[in-house]
Every structure is written in structure tokens, then in C-alpha cells.
Amino acid sequence: MKILCAKYVITSATEEPKKDHALVVEGSQIKALGPVSDIKDKFPQAEIIDFGESIVFPGLVNAHTHAPMTIFRGLADDLPLMTWLENYIFPVEKHLRAYWVYWGTKLAIAEMLRxxxxxxxxxxxxEKEVIRAVEETGVRATLGEGLFDFPSPSYGPLEKGLALTEELLKEFANHPRIKIMVCPHATYTCSPDTLKxxxxxxxxxxxxxxxxxxxxxxxxxxxKARYGQNPPAHLDSLGLLHERLLVxxxxxxxxxxxxxxxQKKVKVAHCPESNLKLGSGIAPVPALLExxxxxxxxxxxxxxxxxLDLLGEMRTAALIQKGLTFDPTRLPAQKVFEMATSLGAKALGWDILGALKEGYQADLCVVSLDKENLVPCYEPFSLLVYSARAGDVTDVMVAGEFVMRRGEILTFDVREAKEQVKKISQEVRDILAQRN
Ligand SMILES: [Zn+2]
Structure with a gap:
């Protein structure tokens, strides 16, 4: 049993941060929460970890990514989505290897933890390689193999992709940190039959x-040209719009x-920076939330x-709505924090995550208030959304186990992941050179 103490504890996005509080972690769960002195009296035998001048907050949720694509970071920029996909990403993905995915994911996990x-x-x-990386590194994920009408470099014909998805659903039905989802890529890469x-x-x-x-x-x-309907109506006509759909x-x-x-209780993963970078537009997030x-x-x-900096992503999500509507009250910090914690966890199918409460999983992070960009602290939500950045996180716990402690990732060798991805990038360059 461990007692974690800090200057501020954010228990949930909908509650005021608690000052000089402590959390009791037993096994993978949070057992109790209260003022430091009360908790120390109540649990005299527990190991005490004092984070001091810090904010402890629920672990953040990245609600949509393709983690292994770290191997393609910066490969082709400043292009429209379809050109980027069809001329660069899909052609190199044809040569994708399992170990590219494994090392790319490990690097991604290190970056996300920070x-x-x-x-x-x-x-x-x-995706089995992503699962292997998640298992080894001790983080949590909801994941699935991307399904398309055209053959995949990993499973071959669609039949096999569907079979693989089913195999994974069976194998990971009761995993404590992994959930499997079914991932048809998009309405433009999957026929109505594939979607059904x-x-x-x-x-x-x-x-x-x-x-x-x-x-x-x-x-x-x-x-609309292909099926006579916009994408949401198209999915609705195929019976896919429901509460287990994450778009x-x-x-x-x-x-x-x-x-x-x-109405259909569909969940949304808002990806503001990707939408900005690919010139796709700005999602109507306030209207969706309302x-x-x-x-x-x-x-x-x-x-x-x-x-993969989710702190930066929160900031972008908040800022673009204000700029778009000339209204600085749009999407305030606390709401954005809720999106990145409890709403994200719910969207990914986890109901005892996204807050630090008794009985919830002990998935949490610590940001030290010693950093220049985090002094002073008037309001912890505002500080995390508008001032914190990747690298400010010092400690990360998942399911009651430290994955990162005092800035050091404990569960795997990050240097090795970086070296492997550098080597892989040379293979990617060679493939592109042969194409041209
Ligand atoms: Zn995507």
C-alpha cells in the first residue's frame, strides 16, 4: 500500500482541485483520498511518497492515434489528406514490417508518457505488435487492426483481417489493461458490406x-457521390451509429x-492539430458538447x-475555438481537461478511469511546479492546459505501478526504441528512393 501526497490533487475535471491531499493506492486501485494528515493517521503502515510542490492528476487519454506511425514522422508534410495518404503513406505502408510497428509503438509510448x-x-x-508493446511497457490501450477493402500488408485479404479481429477479441476479453475494438478505417476505404x-x-x-x-x-x-448520403447518414443506414461507435x-x-x-450516443475523438495540419477544418466541438x-x-x-503531446493538444483544442468564434469563453480549460480525462476514458470504453476516486484505477500523473513555465500556480486546470508541455510530467502510474519515476521511464529501454526507429527510417528512405 502506498500513500501519494502532493500540494494539489485533481480528483476529477468536475471538482475543485484539493490542496495538500493524499491518495492511498492498493494494488491497481485507489483505496482512499483525503487531507494528508488524516490519511497518514488512518494508514500508518503504508509507504509514503511525497511529491511535494506538484499537481497529481488523472492520467490523460489519447482518444485517437496510430502510434507506430512515429516511423513516418515528418516523412511528407504540408499536403492534403488524400494526396498524403495515396502518394506517400499507403505506398510505404505496403512494405510495412511487424518490427517497424513494434519499435514505432515503443517510441510512441515513451513520447506519450512524457x-x-x-x-x-x-x-x-x-496490431499484435502494438499489443506486445503495450503489454511490455505497462500502459493501457483500446486498440484494433485497421480494416480496408484492399489487401493489407499485415493480414492480406479482408477475410483474414476480420478473423484476426475476432481472434484478438477472444484473446483479450479479460485483460486488465487492454481492450480490443473493431476498426474499419473509413467509409471511403471500406464498402458497405465490409462495414456491416x-x-x-x-x-x-x-x-x-x-x-x-x-x-x-x-x-x-x-x-455523397458514391452512396447519395453524407458519411453519418451512410453509417446510420448500415446500422453503425450507436453508443459503441467511436468516430x-x-x-x-x-x-x-x-x-x-x-441522439445515437456516438463518441467522438477530436484531433485538432491533425485537422489543422491537413487543412481539414475545425470540428464543431462546443456544439457537440452542448x-x-x-x-x-x-x-x-x-x-x-x-x-503525440496531449498537453499541447489540449491547449490547441481550447485556443482554436476561441479564435474561430471571437469568443474567449469558448471551451474553457476545465472542460478541455474533462475531454482529455473522463470523457476520453468513457469514449474508449473504460468506466473506472479518468478520475482519482475510491475504487477507480490508479492511473495518474505528476507535474512538478518547480518548472519555470509552471510558476506560480493560481489555478491547476489552467496551468495544465495553457502552460504545461510534454516533458513537464515527472511521474506516471498505471494500474498502481510506476511506469515513470522522477523523469525516468522504468519499464523499457527508450534509447533502444529511438535507435531502432532511426534504423527503420533508413529502410523507409530506401523504399521511397526505389519508387522514384
Ligand atoms: Zn487517424
């Missing part, structure tokens, strides 16, 4: 479905579509962002 991410949603290829088959598997296992939706204007016109982006939505997503939609925050893959 900005306080303890749970992430991942959709990519060779993916949905049938998700229904059978009560699993989440994760898909890219209404990301760009081009996507909306393409789907990434949701940028190009009409007011009616916002209402439809709210309609009652559960909206989390995602970085998207590090090839379209180009980092």
Missing part, C-alpha cells in the same frame, strides 16, 4: 467500433448531423501532427 498519457486508442496494422461485417463482429462481442468520419470536405463529397475527427458536420450523433456528445481528444498519428 505528456501524461496513460491510455490511448490505436488503430493500425500488425465489421459491425456484426463488434455486436457479437459487445466491442467498440472505431472509424474515421467526416474528416474533410472531400470525404463528404466522395461519400475520429467529425469535422465536417451539419447541425442535423450533430443532433444525430448525440448537444451531449461524449468528446475525447486525440493526437491522430504522429505523421500528421507531428507529435
Amino acid at each position: 505528456s501524461g498519457v496513460t491510455l490511448f486508442a490505436d488503430m493500425y496494422l500488425f 461485417r465489421a459491425a456484426a463482429i463488434a455486436d457479437r462481442y459487445g466491442a467498440l467500433i472505431h472509424i474515421h468520419l467526416s474528416e474533410t470536405r472531400e470525404e463528404v463529397s466522395l461519400i 475520429a475527427h467529425a469535422v465536417q458536420l451539419t447541425d442535423e448531423e450533430i443532433e444525430l450523433l448525440a 448537444a451531449g456528445v461524449c468528446v475525447g481528444i486525440g493526437t491522430d498519428g504522429p505523421a500528421s501532427n507531428n507529435d
